[in-house]
Amino acid sequence: MHAWPASEVPALPGEGRDLRIHDTATGGRVTLVPGPVARLYVCGITPYDATHMGHAATYNAFDLVQRVWLDTKRQVHYVQNVTDIDDPLLERAAANGEDWEALAERETVLFREDMTALRLLPPRQYVGAVESIPKIVPLVERLRDAGAAYELDGDIYFSVASDAHFGEVSGLDAEAMRLLSAERGGDPDRPGKKNPVDPMLWMAARPGEPSWDGASLGPGRPGWHIECVAIALEYFGMGFDVQGGGSDLIFPHHEMGASHAQALTGEHPFAKTYVHAGMVALHGEKMSKSKGNLVFVSALRREGVDPAAIRLALLSHHYRADWEWTDDVLAEAVERLGRWRAAVSRPDGPSADALLAEVREALADDLDAPAALAAVDRWAAAQAADGGTDEGAPGLVSRTVDALLGVAL
Template structure:
């Protein structure tokens, strides 16, 4: 599946440092492992509504990581999925009387446009789940054969058996176990599992927290023939197989929003370890949640500030990016409608500063400062503050200073 156009990224003198990144699994910040090059997997959208600023906040965080790795001379392999068949998508399609495939295609196109406007470097592998159903089904069959999965009878006479992952068997026979990445207690796991797509009350499951691997075909739902029977994939196994088949495991970083820590990322890691015998990722990194009108921005609540709508109102996409990067990627924060106007004013001052740049080829104190700030757990607020200080100082910038803002923060000023 196509992604979107790659923005130009200026070359800078010298190289930056390998970034240190906070790891959810260990609770501390440490250097990212790029032994096999940087292997980055970031969970993509379920395309049933437009990109909101919470999504954009996550993808800008990992775009910053991508830029910092590249500036350090690291070869980056980046994969991202789009979950173009799933219950929320099917429900929205039914509610709006739109074919689910048309809804997925239109919203994926809008996402591509949003990412291109925000100058996000596209993934090397942008993969639709519907293009991976066969290998996902084969992986589920492997887990069944190895005893890490089991079938559960359905009450629907039109359906076959669903397939579930056995978390207790995986904990006994692999290095993975519940809590290995999330570090959550049992009660919190149960709360999030119920809230985020799990079915703890499903009769026939061995453990309430066992996640669905394969949903057998039901009348009126899309399904595909597969090694595990006719049906469609569960949520977590999709990302496992896409990452396994398009990147080198263990991943350097498994990334996404903090609402994916459990169950999605933890279960994806469990599936991967059961399939390969190896850890899924060296680092688990998560962006914070963005609130609006006092609540976390979410499709279910409808309190969305959409990137496409801001752009349609003639807001400069660079200002949207600057407003988001002014917050640390791991923080939870609230968006206010006037935030973007403060960013527009700041962007105007930065552009005036950049217009007076003189030619330069050598590293500068601003470039060194930006590299240090971003290598320290992607501290974009510190980086923004450094640029602001340089602008306010009245000193004439060099073209290297201006290029550094573009290459590392993704904000072109010329």
């Protein structure tokens, strides 16, 4: 599976500082000090509806992580998956009366187009669950043969008791885990399970549903969590720098993925740092495909909204915050974009050296994009009020906003 084209990242004078970011597993901030190549895995979409604002906010957050790393003169190895086989996809295809593969392909294409329009840097590997099945099957067999998994009516479940570190990512108690498991695709009430939250690794073939050769597992399809584990282990191995996604993935997805990998390898941790973006609401409720309360990037683009304004709307909220999408949020972003473009269109202006330092400092401080935007606002206000005589300033501001915030002026 291919990703989308990369936009050029302008070079800036000097270099940024190491990113200090909130780690879900420890509950505090940590300074990320990767090697020459920083490794980032972000969980991708299940393609039965393409990019809504919740998706866009999450991927925008991890685009900032990449840009901060690039500004420290590191390379970035970014991997993202596509869950192109799962119950929600099959259910939507059935409801629409269309082939599930055609639905997945169409929505994945639209997602790529949205990412390109928003100028989000693409992953080096963009990998589907279906193409990963040959790698997933041996991992499930290894877990089963090691006693970390068990069979139940033909399905294979992971035993969370097999990982001594289970629970360290989310920090949740057993009851909270059980409730979230039921809410987020698990089956805690199924009789015969060793632990209610044990997740499925391999689902035996169901009548009328797609299935694949599972070797000794029998025909079937993979569970959700093992998909990302197989991909991350393939390209990174254990101990990569950041596992990212929305906060709704903390449990069960990232908790289970970590335990799968740790039980498979005997090593800890799966990822050094777990970073999660907040949820975006509409009309008082989290944007959700199941609720249908969605604002789509593609719909706004069709209405003629500049993707740069959409991106500024996302950047106006801290990545870890839960916030609500409104018409006013977009209108303010459109107005800000106009002010910034007017400010950099002049032949000279106030010095921008301090601005570059402020934007770098804000983003290195737990990706404080609102503070970065405020710094650019101050420069634009000074430009509008008094101007300046630095002929290189407008160009430096444009390159700073492009390189670090991903917004083309």
